[in-house]
Amino acid sequence: MPRAIRGVLIQCEPAIKSIIVHLDSVNNDIIIEDLDEQTLVVKENMVQLLKQKLEDRLKETYRPEEPLADSD
Amino acid sequence: MSLGGQQLLEYLEKLPGTAFRRLYQSPATALAIFRRMLSYHAKVIVRGLLYMPDPFPLTSLDIWFPPEGGGKIHRDRTIAALRSLHILQVSPPSKDRTQEIQITASFKKGLQLAFEGGGEDGSFGVPSSLPVDPSIDIAYLDRYARKKWDDILHYVVNSLGVHGSSEGVSGPKASVKELLLAGRLVERRPDTRTGIGITQAGFTFLLQESNAQVWTLLLLWLEAADHTADSGMDSIDMLSFLFMLSSLELGTAYDTSALTETRRNMLPSLVDFGLIYFPRDTRQFFPTRLATTLTSTASALRTVSSAFTAATANPSGEPGTTTSTSGGPAATPDKTQTAAKGIIIETNYRIYAYTTSPLQIAVLALFCQLNMRFPNMVSGRLTRDSIRQAIGFGITADQIISYLHAHAHQQMVREATVTGKPVLPPTVVDQIRLWQLENERMQTTAGFLFKDFESTEEYAALSRYAEEIGVLVWKNDKRQLFFASKHEQLRDYLKSRKKGE
Structure with a gap:
């Protein structure tokens, strides 16, 4: 009998996936199954936290846009 | 299918088979499901099979699904949808017999009764024989329902902490407020003026068209009844009652004494939602437009944009007109809409x-x-x-x-x-x-990962079946893994496959 494991499938760019793998390497509490370089299955209850952590990580690389001078 | 229908479908799919058998006992429910929840092709199949005495060979369905319209995959998805609502039975595959389909006995009986007008009295409501107050006309009911519903919207929106525009608004009943809290459309936040704050779900709720909003709230109500078993409310009976309400005629008075006691006990909550109007000291109730359009696809009460217009409208302004887009030719453009x-x-x-x-x-x-x-x-x-x-x-x-x-x-x-x-x-x-x-850097899909297959054939058969019924999200043939969004039907398929061997 095959097994069915509840989880959330994540499809993303390889770069994002490598960040997720890196986040998981701390406690190994996120990833259920690493499928391929763009796909993995994670625990359902970790998705929100994962999104949050990913956002934090990406913020480091994001340059805020220059506020336009309001000329009116 | 509209958003409201989608939510309802998700709720229904979670119900056990026994719940469906009870639901379909009421012809009104069978008809509402048939009218609202089925795709065009699903309706064709149901209509075709409804009066057929014997099971129908599955392969004969193919003439209704020409290859250019998606062919077999389309056929299998339609059948999967009908099976998930317990409308269709498919015999298990075996080597010596072709697969056959038939309408489930309970749905068949319910829908036949609905079409023929038979069955027990009152499944489509009993109009009141008592004299009706002439001032209660459709315009009055529309105004009443809109006021009730807008009160609820105002409550959700006012939780933004904006001053003004809240004068003259009585706000919904405490029970409705609790429901909004329990459904996490709003949450308690001590730092705001009203003590509550709107949540993400609340914003999405506000932007929905009102039919979807009504269903959101009603499903919360049903779930709340499920959780408090001692309330004497039975969510299946409640759902059945809602379907009955949706089949009633707007502007007609119905007799409350024809209702069972449990259903009479539901009336106060439905009054709070604005689904029915219940004049004091009478044995009559009137369904409002919110109730009668519950299961119709044609007339969404208002669009996303006018939902906000309605929420922002001064409740005392412009009586007599509704912001409803389905108000018919009589609906004149009202001031608030142009002002916005x-x-x-x-x-x-x-x-x-x-x-x-x-x-x-x-x-x-x-x-x-x-x-x-x-x-x-x-x-x-x-x-x-x-x-x-x-x-x-x-x-x-x-x-x-x-x-x-x-x-x-x-x-x-x-x-x-x-x-x-x-x-x-x-x-x-x-x-x-x-x-x-x-x-949206990553796309997420909740579901189930299927792994550890016994044989390549088993993997191939199950993943193909998952694809046919439209639940396959991702697969890797090499590693024999796949991901599906639902597992119930796959499990049944595996079981029947095991038996067939």
Whole structure:
């Protein structure tokens, strides 16, 4: 009998996936199954936290846009 | 299918088979499900099989699904949808017999009764024989339902902490407030003026059309009844009652004494939602438009954009007209709607909104960075951050665009008609969409990972079946893994496959 494991499938760019793998390497509490370089299955209850952590990580690389001078 | 129907479908799919058998005992429910929840092809199948005495060979269905329309996959998805609602039975595959399909006995009986008008009395309501107060006409009921529903919307929106526009609003009953809290459309926040704050789900709720809103609230109500078993409420009976209400006629009085006691006990809650009007000291009740359109696809009460208009409208203004888009030819454009149409958006992402309504300003503040406020207008800008914030609230780019489109200033609309260009600057529209995409770096799908197959054949058969019924999300043939969004039917398939061997 095959097994069915509840989880959330994540499809993303390889770069994002490598960040997720890196986040998981701390406690190994996120990833259920690493499928391929763009796909993995994670625990359902970790998705929100994962999104949050990913956002934090990406913020480091994001340059805020220059506020336009309001000329009116 | 509309959003409201989608939510209902998800709720129904979770119910056990016994619940369906009980639901289909009522012809009104069978008819409502048939009318509202089925696709065109599903209806064709049900109509074709309804009066067929014997099971029908599955392969003979193929003539209804020509290859150019998707063929077999389309057929299998339609059948899967019908099976998930316990309308269709499919015999298990075996080597010596062809697969056969038939309508389940309970649904067949229910729908036949609905079509033939038989069965027990009162499944479609019993009109009251008592004299009816002539002042209760359709316009009155519409006004009543809208007031009740707007009270609920106001409660959700006022939790934004905006002053003004709340005078004269009594607010919904405590039970409705609890429901909104339990459903996490609003949450307790001690730091706000009213003590509660709107949640992400609440924003999405506000932007829905009202039919979807009503279903959202009703499903919360059903779930609440499930959780408190001692309340004497039975969610299947409640659902059945809602389907019955949806089959009633607007403007007609119905007899409450024809209802069972448990259903009579539901009336006060339905009054709180504005689904029915229940005059004091009578044995009559009137379904309102909110109830009678529950399962019809044709007349959504109002669109996304006018939902806000309605929420921002002064409740004391313009009696007699409804903001409903389905109000028929009698519905005249009311003042509040035109007053809200004053948003100018420039190609440099600047926004000028001619409005004085604190609520509309609050709505704009959800996705704009507002800079200045004048007596009759506010100005601001769409920025990457403001759009991201809105998306964080659960508002989609399309919702923002359709809101801006619906509320565009007349001058923009006129200009667009003269020059033949779109109303909103395409650069801005594209950018809003791009900002949303940027936020969706990963696509998530909840479901089940299937692994550890015994044989390649087992993997091949199950993954093919998953694809046929439309639940396959991802697969890898090499590693023999696949991901499906649902597992119930796959499990049944595996079992029947095991038996067939």
